Amino acid sequence: MSKLRIAVQKSGRLNDDSMRILKNIGISIENGKDQLKASARNFPLEVFYLRNGDIPQYLRDGVVDVAIIGENVLIEKGNDIDFVERLGFSKCKVSIAVPKESKANTLKDLDGKRIATSYPETVKKYLKEYNIDAQLHTISGSVEIAPNIGLADGICDIVSSGSTLFKNGLKEIEVLFKSEAVLAVSPLISEERRAILEKIQFRIQSVLKGQNSKYILLNAPNDKLENILKLLPGMRSPTVLPLAEEGWSSVHTVISKNAFWEIIDELKANGAEGILVCPIEKMVL
Incomplete structure (x- = not known):
């Protein structure tokens, strides 16, 4: 029998929440430390532990059938990939922020300015929609430091509690969208594996309804x-x-x-x- 191949983030909070929901739907994963792939003991499922940013391409190529991934990553790198379920965890916003002392208070105030971000495609599309011409600097890692070192006039990044913005002397001036973990599906998934996915969806829906x-x-x-x-x-x-x-x-x-x-x-x-x-x-x- 085929096994459904599911990708989850290799490490971090999304990994913890992903493994927790699989446990809550009764799936036991045999995974040791530093494993990149593990099988379920009691369900036709294989788990692939991957870098978050690589997951959309693995879905696109059919290397994995489904993935638990942040909607923000899907919008940035996989907007051609569908998701079938919102999972209710890893909630955040993708926001534009500027230094607290900045005179910029609206998106229009950043016209002609510099914005540092890890989400260049998302920001480019959003700015185009509102006719804002800004110079983008693509950064991996700690985007919040960019205004403090003179690299940018503002940033666009994910915001959860807002504490990171506060610590770095930044204020939020625009929310692009809200995001949470979703269950994304490869366009190349087979009918046999889709039937397994439907069983997982049913279990997830039961857990989410209970939690709510x-x-x-x-x-x-x-x-x-x-x-x-x-x-x-x-x-x-x-x-x-x-x-x-x-x-x-x-x-x-x-x-x-x-x-x-x-x-x-x-x-x-x-x-x-x-x-x-x-x-x-x-x-x-």
Whole structure:
């Protein structure tokens, strides 16, 4: 049987998160230190540990079938490659920043100026879209230092927490786009391997739905049950069970973690008691 070949970043945070999601979907990887390729013990999968910037070309050539890669890298080096799933981790922005003392506050202020970046194709396309003529300096590594050494008037780089910009005396003036890890697919993937990919996608979707949801249990007075149920959209509808105490019911359902506090406040206002909220490991629909 064919094995699906998946590329992940060789080292760094994206590697850690990639291996974590494979573990969360039940795939055990036999990888030793410094291995460039490893096989799964319990799934038809081979993992290739590659440099992040090389992955788009490996996908394009069909050397690997799929990859967990930052959307920002895909936009820069693989905008002809499709992805099938957003993975919800390694979130960041690709932003333009300038020194705090700079008079530049908008993208237009960089017209005729110098911008240092590790994403020249992305920046070139963005500047062209807004009719900005700037000189680009392509740098690998610590882009943030470029304005301090007089190489550039501004930079374009990924921004996560913003702490690196702050430490280097920079301020963000433009966000090109937001990025996160995605599951990208080679245009040359075979039908047999695509069938394996679909199984992985199903598992990933179950994990992501679980991470974005909370399981909630509460006690509700029957005379206010109708109002409480209106606040609780479940997968189909909430489960309602009678309690030993007359006039009360136990309600079980799933809610979005993003709406958690708003719903809790409304439930309490409508007489709900004993509210218990639990994380969900996986949710299969």
